Amino acid sequence: MPFHIVLVEPEIPPNTGNVARTCAVTGASLGLVHPLGFSLEDRYLRRAGLDYWPEVRLKEFYSLDDVYRHYAGHRFFYFSAHGKIRYTDVRFRPGDVLVFGKETTGLPEDVLRANADRVLRIPMRKTLRSLNLSNAVAIVLYEALRQNGFPDLV
Known part of the structure; x- marks a missing residue:
């Protein structure tokens, strides 16, 4: 069972x-929660994903509640610069859902409060606000894969 990026x-x-592209090369699924700040036909989006788009297991959602229903029974982890737990202090399991917020504001405060025991952070200098979203996803996903022996990857 793969990891799920949302x-x-x-x-x-x-x-x-x-x-x-990272999801395609690792086998992780990608969920996008609307509204998106762009069209899925955007040329910059397509160019960044190269010709990997046919390999992406993409699912669109219209709310976090839709995500919760779709992945009922899975473990969820949320990522924020304000998390108290380092991402390396968690033992990830295949099937986990890794949830990241929008670039400008991150995840909604109510989501972070309601899931405080599952809000993880990537360590960084206190004087800076955040990592690039795609870098953060790659860091966490590859740690999850490493912990599980890089299943189905060569």
Whole structure:
């Protein structure tokens, strides 16, 4: 069972394209929660994803509740610069859902509050706000894959 990446209201087409490419090469699925800050036909989105789009298992959602229904029974982890738990302190399992917020504001405060014990952070300098979204996804996804022996990857 693969990992599932969910981007909540992503705004920047090349970031989402890069995440799509990472999902394609790792076998992770990609869920996009509307509204999106771009069209899925955007040329920058397509260019960032190269010719990998046919390999992306893409699912569109119209709310986080839709995501929760679709992945009922799966474990969810949320990512925020304000998380108290380092992403390396968690043992990820195939099937986990890794949820990232929009580039400008991250995940909604109510989501972070309701899931405080599953909000993870990537360590970085205190003086800077955040990592690029596609880099953050890659860092976390590859750690999850590493912990599980890089299943089905060569």
